[in-house]
Amino acid sequence: MKKQQNILVIGAGLCGSLLALRLGQRGYNVTVYEMRTDLRKTDISAGRSINLAFSDRGNKAIKLVGLEDQVKELCIPMNGRMLHDKESNTFLSNYSGRDYEYINSISREKLNSLLLTEAEKYDNVAIHFNKKCNSVDFENTTAHFQDYITKEEFIEDADCIIATDGAGSALRKSYYLERKFLFSFSQNYLTHGYKELSILPSETGDYKTYKNALHIWPRGDFMVIALPNLDGSFTVTLFLSYAEGEYNFNNLTTPEIVTEFFQKEFPDALELMPNLVKDFFENPTAPLGTVKCSPWHYKGNTLLMGDSAHAIVPFYGQGMNASFEDVVEFDQVLEANKDADWETIFTAYEKTRKKDTDAIADLAIDNFHEMKDHVGQAIFQEKRKIEMALEKEFPEDYSSKYSLVTFNENIGYREAMLKGRAQDKAILKMLADGVISASDDIKDILDKVKIETEAILDDHKVAGLR
Amino acid sequence: MKKQQNILVIGAGLCGSLLALRLGQRGYNVTVYEMRTDLRKTDISAGRSINLAFSDRGNKAIKLVGLEDQVKELCIPMNGRMLHDKESNTFLSNYSGRDYEYINSISREKLNSLLLTEAEKYDNVAIHFNKKCNSVDFENTTAHFQDYITKEEFIEDADCIIATDGAGSALRKSYYLERKFLFSFSQNYLTHGYKELSILPSETGDYKTYKNALHIWPRGDFMVIALPNLDGSFTVTLFLSYAEGEYNFNNLTTPEIVTEFFQKEFPDALELMPNLVKDFFENPTAPLGTVKCSPWHYKGNTLLMGDSAHAIVPFYGQGMNASFEDVVEFDQVLEANKDADWETIFTAYEKTRKKDTDAIADLAIDNFHEMKDHVGQAIFQEKRKIEMALEKEFPEDYSSKYSLVTFNENIGYREAMLKGRAQDKAILKMLADGVISASDDIKDILDKVKIETEAILDDHKVAGLR
Structure with missing residues (x-):
């Protein structure tokens, strides 16, 4: 009965194209409007392609739509963090003590293309490009678009509208500006911005540094990271304060000072990046923001999903995974409420999902500090060593916060956060x-960590307020 | 030298009028524009006047401008919370174990009038009413106004503009909408709203219930409170969910159901409020929101102060006190930076102040749960009993979270929050x-609380991230 209904999806990025595909598989009539041009038809130069971390929560969604094998071909496994110090020493820190747990580097463009092509195979799915949504009339369930090429403006009607139009969502903006209901909303920027750079392949087309890792150059107040691409290049990202510290985006204004900064802080990276200065001044500096809001839906008319509802900073590698998990959760709510109206479905979805997207937003900010700073500190390194040993020796009994968040797709982010933070604090x-040290008997450590973790979780319950 | 400078203040509410007075005392040329009519010239019926909690942080500001004696005459001391249970039993819980620590009920109108009159005594201060600010051009340090009466629109120029225009600030809106810099911003609404009601004086003009307390009818998910006015009335506020629970603002739609609700939940209050139904349907239901943002200033041109920078929910009775403390802090920054430019002053002010206004915002939400729910629970009552005894026996050695926040104006809100929360958790x-109980030796309890509090604060430091 619901299958006759027409769903308008705003935005054909990763979340929107996956959602369209899944709703198409469920038999809905789906019309998607995307403001950008069709990325399958544009040429993006290899070294500049943007890659993302893809892990178990994202893969759960990919399995749902039956694309696991095809996506696997796009993946480059990253087994751990390769840390680079200022003397160019490297140290590999695995993501898990369990060999089969790792994350992947994947091309945004290739993955998005695959999802679009698969979605379009369904007759009941139509995707239109170059159509920008300017606003949504959520009382009347209509959206206002403009065609980028013809400049023509038009209004589309639907039975319900789902906005997957990212951090700058037009629907969210309409919720905020119209003031027709109490809309809680936050946008919080870090004092740091980021800039993408690249390590190009060697002359023989090989990777210039170790392929199967997420490289990090942690420097306390700033850092560089690098993720591999299929063509032998790495996409490199500099995370740096806009205005604070000796070197910052505001004062890195000449080739000389940029080179000096890298020479001093990242000499081994500089050696791999003869193209540094060119990249630095050609590529934009972009801000790092977190968006939270509530409610996500207006009656049964409109719903925010993906980054439009919960944009997060990239430091946990969970942005795409969280948005994909949105689709899995939404699908489960649809399945469990087959005869329900959209308002019931949207309400149930937000109720089950929001606590988890709030949690990953906070975890991602934690990990900013962990990556740029803590990974270089002795006590955190000792903790990590102990956790690796625990996961290796007791694969069924222990998962670090990182593992709970990244590899345990059957528990929610919030549960992972609460348990993971308590474990971190306990260790x-x-x-x-001096109650434990890395040289102690590992079973003894496990018992102590479990008891202390439970005690911390109990304390939190007693305190109530926090 | 700076004394020649012209400061434009937007908003002549409590914060704006105090700021204008203080800047006038410092010799600046101050022009204030207020959108409302002059409240000294309008008639507000007695029973409906809005009162506020006034305590030591606010009084520090009042002392600064030399009005302590005059303000004292407006104050009604409230020594504690008078709790009313469903069986109409009452229980007085003091705010402090030290007799000289109490809060006050004060009329917003009378206090604001006093501040306006005192500010206008300075030749270098001018206050204009009925002029609404629509937007601020913060690049050019000009503000756009409209006269409510003549409808005339005009633009005012200044050396710097300080917006004390409350939670709906025009300057903050301009910061947000112009997108000329990274503006972190949040507005978060509780699921509850509030409605003001009243207990009128008796026929002989007396208070119908105990005068010197803040009355609370805590009911877990909702509550009623009452604060005394000088004329023998009480201003009563109902805090209730908009949509959840058996009774809520959405379903309290008839005189019968409103009366039924009060009969069932607040029988003793109902007895004092024959005017309940009239008040209920004449007075609006208003939302409860928290606003945070950053930066507060744009260069040395514009600054947000008071509610425009940090609107909070009313449950700690600190809204006005926090805004008054803003003026004290700003005055100290002015004093310490006499030859500095406005950008230096605004930057220093935000740096020192924001951590504290963030803290009181969070504390105010904590106290919502404490007032409507925890005050009725046995373990919280036992904690409170112990804290009263500690404060009474060791007035120099112990202050509860409430005392730290309310009566210790020489430490910041953030320090009060961190220490107070750790103490609460410890107790x-x-x-x-079962490590302590209210019947233990009080010195023994003090020692244990101190040690456990320190341990909790240390744990937080070790965990780093949190």
């Missing part, structure tokens, strides 16, 4: 107090 | 674990 406290 | 944990 750091016991290390600081 | 609740030890009560739950």
Whole structure:
């Protein structure tokens, strides 16, 4: 009965194209409007392609739509963090003590293209490009678009509208500006911005540094990271304060000072990047923001999904994974409420999902500090060493916060956060107090960590307010 | 030298009028534009006047401008919370174990009038009413106004503009909409709204219930409070969910159901409020929101102060006190930077102040749950009993979170929050674990609370991230 209904999806990025595909598979009539041009028809030079971390939560969604094998071909496994210090020493820190747990580097463009092509195979799915949504009349369930090429403006009607139009969502803006209901909303920027750079392939087309890792140059207040691409290049990202510190985006204004900065802080990276200065001044500096809001839906008319509802900073590698998990959760709500109206479905979806997207937003900011700073500190390294040993020796009994978030797609982000933070606190406290050390019997450590973690979780419950 | 400078203040509410007075005292040329009519010239019926909690942080500001004696005459001391249960039993819970620590109920109108009159005594201060600010051009330090009466629109120029125009600030809106810099911003609404009601004086003009307390009818998911006015009335506020629970603002739509609700939940209050139904349907239901943002200033041109920078929910009775403290802090920054430019002053002010206004925003939400719910729970009551005893026996050695926030104007809100929360957690944990009980030797309790509090604060430091 619901299958006759027409769904308008705003935005054909990763979340929108996956959503369109899944709704198409469920038999809905789906019309998608995307403001950009069709990325399958444009040429993006190889070294500049943007890659993303793809892990188990994202893969759960890909399995749902039956594309696991095809996506696997796009993936480059990254087994751990390769840390680079200022003396160009490297140290590989695995993401998990379990060999089969790793994350992947994947091309945004290739993955998005695959999802678009698969979605379009369904007769009941239509995707239109170069159509920008300017606003949504959520009372009347209509959206206002403009065609980028013809400049023509038009209004589209639907039974319901789902906005997957990213951090700058037109629907969210309409919720905020119309003031027709109490809309809680936050946008929070870090003091740091980012700039993408690249390590190009060697002359023989090979990777210039170790392929199967996420490279990090942690420097306390700033950092560089690099993720591999299929063509032998790496996409490199500099995360740096706009205005603070000796070097910052505001004062890196000449080739000389940029080179000096890299020479001093990232000498081994500089050696791999003869193209540094060109990249630096050609590529934009972009801000890092977190968006949260509530409610996501207006009655049964409109719904925010993906980044439009919860944009996060990239430091947990979970942005795409969280948006894909939105589609899985939405699909489960649809399945469990087959005869329900859209308002019931949207309400149930937000109720089950929002606590988890709030949690990954906070976790992503935690990880900013962990990546640029803590990974270089002795006590955090000792904690990590212990956690690797625990995961290796007791694969069924222990998962670090990172593993809970990244590899345990059957628990929600919020549960992963609460348990993971309590574990971190327990281990750091016991290390600081000399109650455990990395050389202790590992079973003894496991028992102590479990008891202390439970005690911390209990304390939180007693305190109530926090 | 700076004394020649012209400062434009937007908004002549409590914060704006105090700021204008203080800047006038410092010799600046101050022009204030207020959108409302002059409240000294309008008639507000007695029972409906809005009162506020006034305590030590606010009084510090009042002392600064030399009005302590005059303000004292407007104050009604409230020594504690008078709790009313469903069976109409009452229980007085003091705010502090120290007799000289109490809060005050004060009329917003009378206090604001006093500040306006005092500010206008300075030749270098001018206040204009009925002029609404629509937007601020913060690049050019000009503000756009419209006269409510003549409808005339005009633009005012200044050396710097300080917006004390409240939670709906025109300057903050301009910061947000112009997108000329990265503006972090949040507005978060509670699921509850509030409605003001009243207990009128008796026929002989007396208070119908105990005068010197803040009355609370805590009911878990909702509550009623009442604060005394000088004329013998109380201003009563109902805090209730818009949509959830058996009774909520959405379904309290008839005189019968409103009366039924009060009869069932607040029988003793109902007895004092024959005017309940009239008040209920004449007075609006208003939302409860928290606003945070950053930066507060744009270069040395414009600055947000008071609610425009940090609107908070009313549950700690600190809204006005926090805004008054803003003026004290700003004055201290002015004093310490006499030869500095406005950008230096605004930057220094935000740096020192924002951490504290963020803290009181969070504390105010904590206290919402404490007032409507925790005050009625046995473990919280036992904690409170212990804290009263500690403050009474060791007035120099112990202050509860409430005392730190409310009566310790020489430490910041953030320090009060961190220490106060750790103390709460320590006491609740030890009560739950049976380590202490209210019948123990009080010196023994003090020692245990101090040690456990320090341990909790240390744990937080070790965990780093949180």
